[in-house]
Amino acid sequence: MTSDREQVRSLDDPEIMVQTPATIYDAIPPLTPRTEREAEFYQLEDGEMFLNLGPQHPSTHGVLRVVMKIDGERIVDVDPVLGYLHRGVEKICEYGDWHHAISNTDPLEYAASMFSEALPVLAAEQLLDLEVPRRADYIRVLAWELNRISSHALFIGWLALDLGGLTPILYGFAERDEIVEMLAALTGQKLLFNYMRIGGVNGDLNHEFLSRLGDWMSRAGEHINGQAKLMNENEIFVNRTKGLGVLDRETALGLGMSGPPLRATGVPYDVRRAHPYSVYPELEFDIPTRSDGDSYARYLLHIEEIKQSLRIIDQVLHKMPDGPVMAKLPRLLRIPPNRAFAAIESPRGQYGVYAVSDGSDQPFRFRIHDPSFFNLQAVGSLSEGQVLADIMAIMASLDPIMGGIDK
């Protein structure tokens, strides 16, 4: 860092004299350092420079900003800067009633919003001690697993795109497109479904959804095997991801990670089995794990999970009971004062909510536990010493969704 600052003409307006480093190669801390860590980070050693990745960058998956301290191509240190997508969802949820919370939590996990919108629903049902009709439960599982597959298909494409491959992203989108079309037939929406309701779901299965689903199920296994073959046998892809960003289970557990990044380290933690909810105890499926903990293991785990989800969908379609899809509830829903923690296994890990009710029709506190936020924390320790190109692969393999991280 240059110590003596002199008055130079601003690059934005030559009329103005500013006290700032004249070249981009000087360090420009954003503000006066707020923490010790920040003060240490914004000190440059000889030969190092800062590279500002984001918030507008092609491969940060939204508006994540990562300030990197690099020495040539090697990354010395990273400082992720969050908050560019902060909307105050938790607070907004406290100002609407419980039903509004469904559409407010919807965009949190925008690649798989069937999961985030289930949070207020599950919390409210737990607080009310409400019995959901069995058919509604089965439809929910069906919708969740379909959405999980669409999200995982996108993950595989994103990972390849961040490694420079152009084709897999479109294969992933072709798969996602079919699922999204059928969910649109079910819910009326392609992205933010707003389908879950306290006490059931909004609308029964319809003919168009079922015909699309049957059509897609007949070739889904073949599709996913084709995509896996395209990438598993690609020498460059395997060499890029194998041994990259290796997490051990202590670190992963210590950071509070969950979902595929945690299971890739060998911890078989899945909320569907660990703390069962809905009708998952009645269904047969495995929790695939890997012991390597690297990006390749995370990628393989996603492929395995898609296969397990297909298995679940198959069972759900065979076991689907008849009956209503909504429980009988009063129109103005007052929830007795209590507190509850509801968790759900989203494609990115444990999506949880700690909800407190004060007896009114609004949540008193609505604290959201987002798995992407915890998974993203691993970027710092994983990217040190890696080359610049690998931070993208690491970030993509952790699969963060900024909507949930910034809330």
Added chain:
Amino acid sequence: MTAASNSQAGLSTAGKIILPLIAIIVVVSVAGTILWVTGVGVSLAEWTLDTGKANIEILRFVAAATGVLLFTIPAAFVIIYMELKIIAQMNLRVGPDRTGPWGALASLMAGLKVLSKEDYTPRGVDVPVFTLAPAVTFLASVLTLLVIPFAPGMIGYEMELGLIYFFAAGSLGVIGLMMAGWSSFNKYSLLGGLRAAAAVISYELPLILGTFGVVLLAGTLNLGQIVENQAGGIWNWYAWQQPLALGIFFIAATAEAGRTPFDYTEADSELVAGFATEYSGMRFGFFFFAEYVNVFILSALTVTLFLGGYHGILDVDPFLSAIGVETPVELSNLDPGSLGPWLLAIPFLVPPILTLAIAALLWMIKTGWGFIKSLLVGFLLANLLVGAIVSIWALLSFEALMGIVWFMGKSFALVGLFVMMRGAYPRVRIDQMMNFAWKWLMPAALLNIFVTAGAIIIVTEYLS
């Protein structure tokens, strides 16, 4: 500008064309008269002719350089269109389909768009270096085309050290990339430019060493001579004698052109657009074109060195002479004057008779067709027939035309391979890439040279 457009506002389209033409003709004739009367024009013309005669080599060089410069633009358009369409097929997309038949004008429109965009120079850049960088990159790659033999006798400038010139001129391109990266006042550009420099140093060596086997076999660095050595069918190509060199050369050429899987210089998921991040308008267009021209040039060099250049897969001359056709068909064999007044029949009688004959045939076969429709289709088919006959005659008569068809066909097939690789592979990490260049390609290239040299010594010294 506004006055000119106001004065033209009331004119019809034809008037808008004719009025300026009249003005230009008047100005040109007045100037010509003055030059002629004063005698300046005559001496100027004499001086031009004399200088031209004295410096015929320089004139030829300038003409050839202009020729390759003009050739590269449509070639780049074709490659860009190929890239859009082939990758679209691989991605299960349709690709461009709006402008032109099957979207064939999409790349032309992209070129026009680039021309019409603002040529923006950001504050803080090193202006002269920033401005010159695209020209350096583009010219360096275009000038290498000078020594590529497109067809027998169709070579921009026949040099004894053609291959050396090719690599010397081609390596200048990276200076342009480094200039762009350094002057752009952007860290992403800087990293892109430095990556380009690092990669060129690593991959230039196996690229050049890979060609040494061919040079040893051919005994010359003259590219025209290397192609001539491969005449006489597919089994005479150097690809069979130098398969390892072909592999090394192709991989190194991919890196040299900055194509996937070695497109680290403008890795869009890492460096936004690499060295070209701060460029816009036609300056960006030059980088864009230079990339595609580079792809074509390296394909052309691969074809020239390993795949027989402008020679066909089969040597057709023996077959043609067996059935009584001598190639090239001598133009002097056909004397139109000997036809006498029947010469008039060729332009005036043959087309209508041919049209009518085909139309009548169509009218009889196709029951649903009216007379006018048959006539129109007949006219079209007659023209196509005549065109085909003329084309075949031209192909047989002019060796150069046949050569260029083969050369372009082979080069664009290789370009298609480059494009398909972009659709199929992710990017190689920079350290893996360096490892590959120094630990695998370099030793393989050296091994190839030793084996080739040893084989030549054994064949020439002991077996003959």
